[in-house]
Amino acid sequence: MGSNGIKDRVAIIGVGCVPFTEHWEKSLDDLIIDGAKATYASAGISQDEVDAFWFGTSQSAASGLAMGGPLKIHGKPISRVENYCATGSEAMRQAAYAVASGAYDVVMALGAEKVKDGGYQGLNAFPIPTDGTQRTLTAAAMFAMILPAYAEKYGLDVDEIRYAVAKIAEKNHFNGARNPLAQFRRETSAEQICQMAAVAGRLSVFDCAGVADGAAGVIMCRAEDALEYCDDPLYIKALSFVAGTGAGSLDPDYDYTTLSECKWSADDAYAQAGITDPRNEIAVAGVHDCFTPTELVLMEDLGFSNPGDAWRDVLNGDFNLDGRLPVNTDGGLKSFGHPVGASGLRMLYEIWLQLRGQAPKERTIADNGRSLGLTHNLGGYPGEMVSFVGIYGTELG
C-alpha cells in the first residue's frame, strides 16, 4: 500500500490556454474549441492523434458529450470530470494515469467553464435537493474567517494581516498586468485595496478571484515517447490529491489558520517527487489564490514559509516575480480570472511557459538554478476541501 506516484512516466507535450475574460460573445462550445485548438497547436498534433479525452467542467455542462459534440470527436472515450474548483487538475490527473497505465498512448485533458452566462456576480452552486440545513455562505465569507483566526493564533493585529494579504493581491495584479491572457491587467496597490469596502469579513472585492470564462488544455504521452512530439517536454514528477471529510466544520480542533487537505497533498506530492526542501527545490509555483488569505496560508501549508511566517515573507516580497520563490507569476486566480474547470490547467500553462523559457520577458523569473514547477489547485472551503498538488520538471530523474 502506498501513494507511489508516476514520477517520470508521463510527459507533457503541449499546453494551451485561451484568454480568461468575460467572453460575452463565446459559448461553452467556443471555449472548448478554442482551448483545444490552442492545445493541439502547442503539441503540434491533430485531434486524430489523441486516443482519449478528459473534460473538466464544474457546472457548465455534463458528460463527455459536451466535449465530443463541439469538437466532433468520433469513436473515442471522453470522461467528464468534476471535483469542485480543482476540476481541471483532476481531469489532467486522470488522463495522466491512463497514459501511465499503458491504456492509451496520447491523451488530452481540457478544462472549460462558462461562468458569465448565469446572470449573477460570483460563482454559484447548482441546486441539489437537500434538507435545507446546509450553510449558504459565499466562499469569500468562508475564507475571510482565516484572517481573524490567523491574527489570533500568532498574536498579530488583524490590520497587519489584512495589509499582508492585500500585498498578495498587489503582487498578483502586478504579474497579471504583464500577461496578455489575464482578465485583469491593471496594477493596484495594497493601500488602495485596504481602503475598499469590505464585502465579506475584512475582504473587499479585490481580495477575490476574478470571475471569468475560459478554457485550457494539456496533451500528454508516455515519457519515453515524448521526444517524438516535443523537444522540451515537461515530465510529471508528482500528482497528489486529497479530498477532506469536512472535518473543519465538525471538529473543534480545527482553527482556520491552515488548510489541512493542502498540507497533506503537498506532503504526498513532495514524497512522490523525492523533494525534501521545497522552498529551495521548486523554481516557480502556481497556487490557488481564490481569496488573498488562501494564498497566505498556502505558503505555509506548501512548505514555502514556516508556520506563522508567511505574512512576513509576503511583506518581504519573497513570492514576487523577483523573489526567492515566485508564486502566481501569471497573475493567479486573482488577476488571470477563475473559470472553475479551467483554472488548474491554466496554472500548468504558466509552469509550461516558465520552465521552458517561453514566458513573456516582462514576467520571466530569474534563473534560480531550479527546474521544478508546482501547481496547487483546491476546491471547497477552509476545513472542507479537496486539494491537488502537481509537480513538473524539465529533466528526467
Next chain:
Amino acid sequence: MRGIIATGTHLPHRRLDRAAVAAFFGKGGGTGTRTVASFDEDTTTMGAEAARAAVASATGVDVDALWFATASPAYLEKTNASAIHATLRLDASVPAFDFGGAHRSGTGALRTALEAGPTTLVVASDSRDGLATSADESQGGDGAAALLIGDDTAGPVLAEFVGGASVTDEFLERWRVPGGDRSRTWEERFGEVVYAPLMEQAWTAALADTGLVADDIHTLVVVGTHARAVARNVGKLGVAAERIGNDLSESVGNTGTAHPLLVLAAAIETAGPGEAIAIMALADGVDVLVVRTTEAIGSYTPARPVASQIAGGAPIDYAKFLSWRGMVAIEPPNRPLPNRPSAAAAHRRDDWKFGFVGSRDRSSGMVHLPPARVSEKGGAVDDMDEVPMADVHGTVVSFTVDKLVYSPSPPVVFAVVDFDGGGRVPLELTDVDADEVEVGMRVEPTFRRLFTADEIHNYFWKVRPVRGADR
C-alpha cells in the same frame, strides 16, 4: 387540582420605538415600544421558542398533547403545531393540533385545556401587522406564550384553574380575509359600545362561576385589540384600579392570539401564593379565566421570564422594520435565491432540522453535527448515540460578515460555534448587530425560519447571543 404547571414566553429581541413612526411620516405611532419579530421569525418559530421555555421550566413533566393557536399561521392546511412538536422532540403518540384563524382561538384553546384533559401544552403565537402609520402597526406586537396545563398528578400546579365565563356575540368589529395584508375595523365607537355590556355580562358570570367577588381578585388583566373598549370599560367591573394588571401594551403591544396567555404568564410569574388572577379577553365576545396561585409558585423559576425579556431587547430602526414587514422592498444582493428544501430529505432528518439533535461516537466521544453514521475520529460505523443540542450553549470561535450572499436581511453574520461538551457547527448568528460579534461570544440555539422558497418555509436553527436577561 388542575391548572398551570409552567409558563414559557417568547418576546422577539427587537423593539420599535413608536415615536419613530411619526418622526418619519409625520403621524401615527405613539409612545412606548412594540416587539418586532425578526425577519427570520414567524408564528411557528416564536411558538416553538415559547414552548421550549415552558418545557424547560417544568423539568420532568411529560407533555401529552400540544395545541397551537395563531391568527397568522405560517401554513394553512398543513399543521403548524407539528413543527413545534418536532422541535420539542415529543413522541409521535403526542397529538399536535392547530387552533387557527381567530384571535379568540388562543383563549379558547387555553380554556378548553384548563377544563379537563391530558397534560397539554397550549401555545399561542401572533405577529401583528398594519399599514404604515396605522394603529395596528404601532399598537400591535409580536410574541408567543406557552402554558403547560395539567393535573397536579403530572407536576406541581402553579395556578389552579378556578373557573370563568365566556360570552359570545356576532358582530363585525375587526376582520381580515385570508391572504389579506392588513386587518379592517369598523368605526371605533361601535366596538366600544358593543363590548361594554359583554364585558359586564362575562365578568358577572365568571364571578358567579368561581364563587368570588370582585374584591377577591388580586389581579385583573383586560386585553383586547380594541384598546378603547378595554380602556373605557375596565373601570366598570368593580375591581380597584391598583389591582388592574399590566396589559404590556406600553412595552410589547398587543400580540393578538397570544396576548391573553402572555399577560397571564406575566402575572403568574410575578405573583405570590394564593393570589386570584383573572384574565379578560375581548374578541368577538368576552372570555374570563380565573386562576389562583398555589404554594408551588414560591419555588418556581421560569426559564425565560417575561419581565427579563421585556427588560432586554434592542431597538430596530423604522426603516428596517418596514423592510422586514414587507412594507418597503429593499434591493437584495444580486445572487440567486435559495432553492426550496426537499420535503423527503427534510423528513429523513427531522431530528436534526427541527430537533437539533447530533450524534456522539461511543468510542471517541466526538460529537457530530449534523449526526453522522461514520465517526470522524476512529471511523467507527453506526456506533453513535443521539445528542440533543438545542439547549446547549456554545462559544463563537470564528465569524464572518457576508454582504454578498442572499439573505432576507443582509448582511449575514455567520459564526463557527463550538458547543459546551463538544460539537462544532457553523451557524448563522441572529438577534445581533454585526459590530457586536466577537470571538468568545456566548451563544445559544434558537429555532428560526432561514428563508421561504417556492412557498416552503425552510426552518432550521441559528444561534443568538446569550443575553444577560436570559438564564
